[in-house]
Amino acid sequence: MKNKKVNIIASYDDHPVIGDRKLFPYHEEYLEKNKELLDSMIDRHNKVMAVRMDLRYPADYQGETGNQDLSDAMRTYTRELSREGLDPQYVVRREQKESEHPHNHVGLLVNGSLKQRYKPLVKRMAPHWGRAIGVSPEVAEKLVFPCDKHPNGIMIRRNTPEFQEQYDDVHRQMSYLAKSEVDDVTPSNQRKVFYSQYKRENSRPKR
Numbered sequence: 001m002k003n004k005k006v007n008i009i010a011s012y013d014d015h016p017v018i019g020d021r022k023l024f025p026y027h028e029e030y031l032e033k034n035k036e037l038l039d040s041m042i043d044r045h046n047k048v049m050a051v052r053m054d055l056r057y058p059a060d061y062q063g064e065t066g067n068q069d070l071s072d073a074m075r076t077y078t079r080e081l082s083r084e085g086l087d088p089q090y091v092v093r094r095e096q097k098e099s100e101h102p103h104n105h106v107g108l109l110v111n112g113s114l115k116q117r118y119k120p121l122v123k124r125m126a127p128h129w130g131r132a133i134g135v136s137p138e139v140a141e142k143l144v145f146p147c148d149k150h151p152n153g154i155m156i157r158r159n160t161p162e163f164q165e166q167y168d169d170v171h172r173q174m175s176y177l178a179k180s181e182v183d184d185v186t187p188s189n190q191r192k193v194f195y196s197q198y199k200r201e202n203s204r205p206k207r
Helices: 028-044 067-082 119-133 163-178
Strands: 006-009 024-027 047-055 089-095 103-111 144-146 154-157 193-195
Touching: 006 028, 024 028, 024 163, 028 047, 028 089, 028 103, 028 163, 028 193, 047 119, 047 163, 067 089, 067 103, 067 119, 067 193, 089 163, 103 119, 103 163, 119 144, 154 163
Parallel strands: none
Antiparallel strands: 006 024, 047 103, 047 144, 047 154, 089 103, 089 193
């Protein structure tokens, strides 16, 4: 696997990253892709809502834990949201530290003009994740978690006085998915970060 450029930084392209108490190493390639993804969504929608959730495996899970599970779940989930005009775009980070199984951190962006509440979007992921890993809906509901330790469901409203602050809040939130985790035991040949097919050519820089 090609080595990514990693730097310990306090901001990226004049936008904040997680690290108010200590500085972290980041993959700059992923920070740039995060920003392109966010800019692309803002180009297309007056409102963009950012949602964070985690997908986990049961503690006693005996099946394969490859990336096909994630691919299947995200494909059917985003297809469902797309039918409603939500234009779902995402970045997902696979991570495994002390747990026997990996887990997935999901950063989702949707058309905020059509959806203003984030918790229903988290709940709707459960049946897709359940089908992908072969567990019942009841079990799956306990494996999909909203990331509420920090603000979730942040709404960016274009052409408002609060735009820059909202943009930076989401940029900071998404930066977690670009951190370089030295204690991640995922094999080096295993893909760790996944992006939806956003439209880079339509994006414009945000300040």
